Amino acid sequence: MYEITMLAADKGEDVNPLLPETYDIVWSIVCVAIIAAVFYKYVIPRLMKTLDERADKIEGGIQRAEAAQEEAQLTLQQYQQQLADARLEAAKIREDARLQGQQILAQMRADAQAESDRIVAAGHAQLEAQRQQILTELRSEVGRTAVDLAEKIIGQSVSDEAKQAASIEKFLTELDQTNAGIGVGR
Numbered sequence: 722m723y724e725i726t727m728l729a730a731d732k733g734e735d736v737n738p739l740l741p742e743t744y745d746i747v748w749s750i751v752c753v754a755i756i757a758a759v760f761y762k763y764v765i766p767r768l769m770k771t772l773d774e775r776a777d778k779i780e781g782g783i784q785r786a787e788a789a790q791e792e793a794q795l796t797l798q799q800y801q802q803q804l805a806d807a808r809l810e811a812a813k814i815r816e817d818a819r820l821q822g823q824q825i826l827a828q829m830r831a832d833a834q835a836e837s838d839r840i841v842a843a844g845h846a847q848l849e850a851q852r853q854q855i856l857t858e859l860r861s862e863v864g865r866t867a868v869d870l871a872e873k874i875i876g877q878s879v880s881d882e883a884k885q886a887a888s889i890e891k892f893l894t895e896l897d898q899t900n901a902g903i904g905v906g907r
Contacts, residue, residue, distance in 0.1 A: 863896075864889030 741749075867889060 860889070860893055863893065867892050 864886075
């Protein structure tokens with residue numbers, strides 16, 4: 722290059738050392754055009770395709786995230802609804818249990834009252850039976866005593882059983898009428 726500059730200087734032309742030769746500029750423009758054509762033909766479409774794929778992935782990811790968020794929101798609402806339903810069901814079960822408890826308690830009270838009434842009735846029946854037995858024994862005892870007294874008063878024996886029973890019955894009837902007139906009941 723030094724020789725070219727010297728030759729150009731010998732010819733008397735002014736040569737600017739900063740400007741390249743015309744053939745260098747032409748070949749440089751051809752190379753840049755070829756490289757640009759290759760870039761526009763192969764590199765830029767692939768780069769655009771890659772960028773579009775990334776954009777689709779990002780947008781798809783956002784859409785999937787939004788869909789997942791909507792699904793999560795729907796699931797949360799379903800869960801809250803199920804929870805509310807479960808609470809209502811639990812309240813209903815508690816109320817049913819409380820009512821059943823009251824019914825069982827009322828039934829037990831009724832059964833206890835019936836058992837108490839049965840025991841009292843059995844006691845009254847037993848007392849009445851004992852009273853009748855005591856009255857029968859007393860009648861028999863009073864009758865014998867009356868017969869003994871009558872024999873002592875009369876001085877003879879009242880040995881006939883039929884007469885004895887009739888005398889005792891007559892005496893007890895008179896005694897009952899006397900007690901009824903006075904106001905003393907059995």
